[in-house]
Amino acid sequence: MPKYRVTFQPMGKTVEADPAAYPYGDHGLPGSLLDIALAFGVPIEHACGGVGACATCHVIVTAGEENLSPPSEEELDQVELAPESSPDSRLACLAVVRGDVTVRIPGWNRNAVSENASP
Numbered sequence: 001m002p003k004y005r006v007t008f009q010p011m012g013k014t015v016e017a018d019p020a021a022y023p024y025g026d027h028g029l030p031g032s033l034l035d036i037a038l039a040f041g042v043p044i045e046h047a048c049g050g051v052g053a054c055a056t057c058h059v060i061v062t063a064g065e066e067n068l069s070p071p072s073e074e075e076l077d078q079v080e081l082a083p084e085s086s087p088d089s090r091l092a093c094l095a096v097v098r099g100d101v102t103v104r105i106p107g108w109n110r111n112a113v114s115e116n117a118s119p
């Protein structure tokens, strides 16, 4: 089974996700952007624990949107509530990675990695 390259901006960190290893942890859907991020040391907020109820895990997809599971109506409703929400926004806990993808973590959602963030 092929592995997927997942890039997190603005850190510019690219990890290689192995679908055969899903789930990595117990945050979000197996193989979700949140599951992968936390497994590789990319801290994304996830106040509700990864059940699609808080929108703190909001990320913006900048490439490879077609390689994510399609959003449900419930996800779209929830992500609209997030600061900086855009048509390319997803909830990291519900977007399952099925190919190469690049996402940007909004500034308000990356306190733990701010030392690596762009100004």
Ligand code: FES
Pocket (backbone or CB within 6 Å): 045, 046, 047, 048, 049, 050, 051, 052, 053, 054, 055, 056, 057, 058, 091, 092, 093, 094
């Ligand atoms: S962690 Fe709460 S919506 Fe994703």
